[in-house]
Amino acid sequence: MKKEEVPHDKKIIHGEDNSLVKVLYVTDQQGKYETTQYEGWEAENLAMSQAWDDIDERIAQTREKVIRGEVSPIAYFMEKNLMDLPTLASYVGSWKFFVKKHLTPSGFKKLNASKLKKYADIFNIPVEELTHFKG
Numbered sequence: 001m002k003k004e005e006v007p008h009d010k011k012i013i014h015g016e017d018n019s020l021v022k023v024l025y026v027t028d029q030q031g032k033y034e035t036t037q038y039e040g041w042e043a044e045n046l047a048m049s050q051a052w053d054d055i056d057e058r059i060a061q062t063r064e065k066v067i068r069g070e071v072s073p074i075a076y077f078m079e080k081n082l083m084d085l086p087t088l089a090s091y092v093g094s095w096k097f098f099v100k101k102h103l104t105p106s107g108f109k110k111l112n113a114s115k116l117k118k119y120a121d122i123f124n125i126p127v128e129e130l131t132h133f134k135g
Contacts, residue, residue, distance in 0.1 A: 055082070063135040072108030073133040074099075077123040091122045
C-alpha cells in the first residue's frame, strides 16, 4: 500500500477515549518500505468494536454469575484479563484440573492464603478484591 492510500477512518474502538493507533508498513514515492501510523478503516474498526462488545458482554455475564454464587471471583478476573483455562493454569503453575476446581465457589473457599496471593498477583489486584468481590 502506498503511504497516501492509508485509510484514516478514526473511530473510538473501546471505552470513551481509547483510540487505537497502529503501525502499518507502506511504500514511499520511491517504492521503499517505511512505517506510518494509521487509525484503521471502517470495516476493521467495526469488527474490532463488535469484538470488544462481545468481550464486555462475557465479562458482565461472568460478573453476574459470581454475584449469584455460580462461579468464583477467579472466573471473573480470568475473563476480565482475557485469559482462558490453559493460560491461567500456566501462570499459576498448576494443572488445569485444579484451576477449574478453583473456579467453583466451593473450590475457591478451600484456597489457602498463598494460593489466593498467587491469583491476586497474576490479576494484579489485592487479595481482598478476590475474597470480598464487588465486581
